[in-house]
Amino acid sequence: xxxxxxxxxxxxxxxxxxxxxxxxxxxxxxxxxxxxxxxxxxxxxxxxxxxxxxxxxxxxxxxxxxxxxxxxxxxxxxxxxxxxxxxxxxxxxxxxxxxxxxxxxxxxxxxxxxxxxxxxxxxxxxxxxxxxxxxxxxxxxxxxxxxxxxxxxxxxxxxxxxxxxxxxxxxxxxxxxxxxxxxxxxxxxxxxxxxxxxxxxxxxxxxxxxxxxxxxxxxxxxxxxxxxxxxxxxxxxxxxxxxxxxxxxxxxxxxxxxxxxxxxxxxxxxxxxxxxxxxxxxxxxxxxxxxxxxxxxxxx
Amino acid sequence: xxxxxxxxxxxxxxxxxxxxxxxxxxxxxxxxxxxxxxxxxxxxxxxxxxxxxxxxxxxxxxxxxxxxxxxxxxxxxxxxxxxxxxxxxxxxxxxxxxxxxxxxxxxxxxxxxxxxxxxxxxxxxxxxxxxxxxxxxxxxxxxxxxxxxxxxxxxxxxxxxxxxxxxxxxxxxxxxx
Numbered sequence: 001x002x003x004x005x006x007x008x009x010x011x012x013x014x015x016x017x018x019x020x021x022x023x024x025x026x027x028x029x030x031x032x033x034x035x036x037x038x039x040x041x042x043x044x045x046x047x048x049x050x051x052x053x054x055x056x057x058x059x060x061x062x063x064x065x066x067x068x069x070x071x072x073x074x075x076x077x078x079x080x081x082x083x084x085x086x087x088x089x090x091x092x093x094x095x096x097x098x099x100x101x102x103x104x105x106x107x108x109x110x111x112x113x114x115x116x117x118x119x120x121x122x123x124x125x126x127x128x129x130x131x132x133x134x135x136x137x138x139x140x141x142x143x144x145x146x147x148x149x150x151x152x153x154x155x156x157x158x159x160x161x162x163x164x165x166x167x168x169x170x171x172x173x174x175x176x177x178x179x180x181x182x183x184x185x186x187x188x189x190x191x192x193x194x195x196x197x198x199x200x201x202x203x204x205x206x207x208x209x210x211x212x213x214x215x216x217x218x219x220x221x222x223x224x225x226x227x228x229x230x231x232x233x234x235x236x237x238x239x240x241x242x243x244x245x246x247x248x249x250x251x252x253x254x255x256x257x258x259x260x261x262x263x264x265x266x267x268x269x270x271x272x273x274x275x276x277x278x279x280x281x282x283x284x285x286x287x288x289x290x291x292x293x294x295x296x297x298x299x300x
Numbered sequence: 301x302x303x304x305x306x307x308x309x310x311x312x313x314x315x316x317x318x319x320x321x322x323x324x325x326x327x328x329x330x331x332x333x334x335x336x337x338x339x340x341x342x343x344x345x346x347x348x349x350x351x352x353x354x355x356x357x358x359x360x361x362x363x364x365x366x367x368x369x370x371x372x373x374x375x376x377x378x379x380x381x382x383x384x385x386x387x388x389x390x391x392x393x394x395x396x397x398x399x400x401x402x403x404x405x406x407x408x409x410x411x412x413x414x415x416x417x418x419x420x421x422x423x424x425x426x427x428x429x430x431x432x433x434x435x436x437x438x439x440x441x442x443x444x445x446x447x448x449x450x451x452x453x454x455x456x457x458x459x460x461x462x463x464x465x466x467x468x469x470x471x472x473x474x475x476x477x
Contacts, residue, residue: 010365014401017373021390021397025440028388 103263110155110265117230118268119153120144122170124261134177134197135163136261138170144266146170149228151267157234157255158182158222159264170266174258175203175235183225184235186214192223195235195252201259203236205250210243220252229267317361323473327354328375336382347455349426351375353463355396356425357470359403360412368407372400388441395432399425415464423460427452 107121122144126137140146142165152159152172160180164171173180174197181196184205191214193207208214218238224231240251331350338345355375359368376396380389403425412418427448434447 010369010401010405013366014369014397017369017397018394021373021377021393022440024393025388025390025436028390029441 100262106155107263107265114230118145119265120146120268121263122146122266123263125169134174134180134199134258136160136172136174136264138172138264138266139168140266141166141168141170143167145268146266150269151228152264153229153233153267154256154261154264156257157236158229159256159258159261161228162266172264175254175256176201176258181226182229182235183223184220185223186238187219187221188215189213189218192225194226195220201254202239203252203254205238205252206247208248208250210246210248212248214238214241214248214250216241316363318475319358319361319473320475324358324371327358327470327473328371328378332375332378332382335379347458348462349429349459350466351379351392352396352399352426352429353422353459353466354470355400356403356422356463357467359400360407360418360421361470361474363404363408365401365404365408368404369397369401372396372398372403375400391433391436391441394436395429398432399429402428415467418467419460419464422463423456426456426459430455 104121111119111121120140122138122140124136125139127135136159138146138152146162146165148162148165150162150165152161158175160172160174160177162170163173175182175195176197176199178197178199181194183192184195185192186208189212191208191212193205195203195205198204205220216238220235220238222229222231222233222235234255236252236254238250239253240249242249328351331354335348335350338348338350355368355372358371362368373393373396376391376393377389379392379396380387383392403421406412406421410417412421430452431447434445437443437445
């Protein structure tokens with residue numbers, strides 16, 4: 001214990017006694033607006049320290065946030081950049097899935113509107129190995145009922161036909177291949193003519209006499225004559241017309257985007273197909289209503 | 301026990317007095333009673349502060365700061381208690397504690413037996429006392445009021461004059477040397 005010099009004892013006693021009485025005063029006095037004086041004094045005595053502590057803490061916090069914490073900013077930025085990249089990739093994947101869902105929904109709607117035609121959806125898993133042919137490979141094969149010469153379509157239009165069927169995959173010859181063809185006709189003039197590939201993006205309508213009137217942009221639909229595709233499926237639109245000898249040289253832009261196929265429908269039948277609404281305009285092609293005509297033969 | 305002894309400070313010799321048993325208690329109570337009763341009969345007696353005079357007297361006589369401040373505290377707190385609810389305990393207590401300490405300290409250094417010295421010291425202590433009360437009210441209680449004016453000066457002189465005679469009476473409570 002600290003020893004107090006005798007000459008100072010009375011001073012210490014004085015200070016203690018006065019302090020006690022000051023506290024006694026504080027306990028008694030009650031101000032109208034501030035309650036008891038001791039409370040007011042206590043608050044007044046403590047609040048400067050609280051304020052100083054608050055300011056000090058705020059200052060320290062600001063310093064920490066604005067300076068020291070920035071040491072980790074580079075690392076945070078890197079992590080955020082990585083996270084951003086991952087999120088971008090995820091968004092792209094989700095967008096792809098959403099687009100895929102839309103396409104599948106279209107396929108489903110198409111199937112539901114053509115319940116009389118058995119078909120199976122397949123995913124495109126590969127393309128041509130070379131430039132000599134234009135084919136795609138599907139993820140479904142014989143086990144799913146797919147056979148050679150079955151038609152392959154999308155809701156947009158004709159794609160091609162199955163040229164090889166394996167147990168789990170199938171190979172499809174696209175309509176643009178120079179060895180491919182489909183029975184078709186002009187939607188307005190009802191002129192029938194096979195449409196075949198040229199090895200180029202545009203198709204060729206081969207047997208339209210020069211005397212027949214053909215308009216640019218006129219739609220070309222399936223005629224059902226090939227016994228592979230049902231009638232009234234879109235094949236494409238006329239993109240180029242030239243006079244020839246003895247037939248017009250007509251180029252057709254495919255209705256289906258054959259350059260970017262992802263899902264297709266395979267028509268699971270080798271028998272001549274007839275749409276259930278054969279005597280009425282088709283849903284997809286209301287202007288292409290024509291009487292049912294037996295298919296004279298299939299196009300290779 | 302000796303009734304008085306010499307307190308040597310430097311070359312001077314200050315006599316420290318002892319009082320009869322119960323003298324301090326009696327004087328204190330009497331001063332408080334007079335203080336409480338006198339103004340009822342004589343309105344101008346409000347100028348007088350008998351407890352303060354007792355505090356000063358025993359401080360100057362006993363010349364012990366510790367006992368002086370404790371006596372001042374006790375007398376002040378009693379006076380506060382008798383002053384009604386408008387006067388908080390400690391208002392006069394603080395002032396008389398300090399006055400008791402100062403009186404004892406000064407009494408240990410000066411010869412305060414002469415009436416003139418008693419008059420002067422009492423006047424000064426009275427003004428100091430009122431100053432302490434004023435400061436306590438103003439600083440601690442937030443009750444500012446005018447302090448030094450002619451009334452205070454008159455009251456100091458009156459109390460100092462009365463103190464000369466009261467101190468003579470109180471001297472009779474000392475133990476004979």
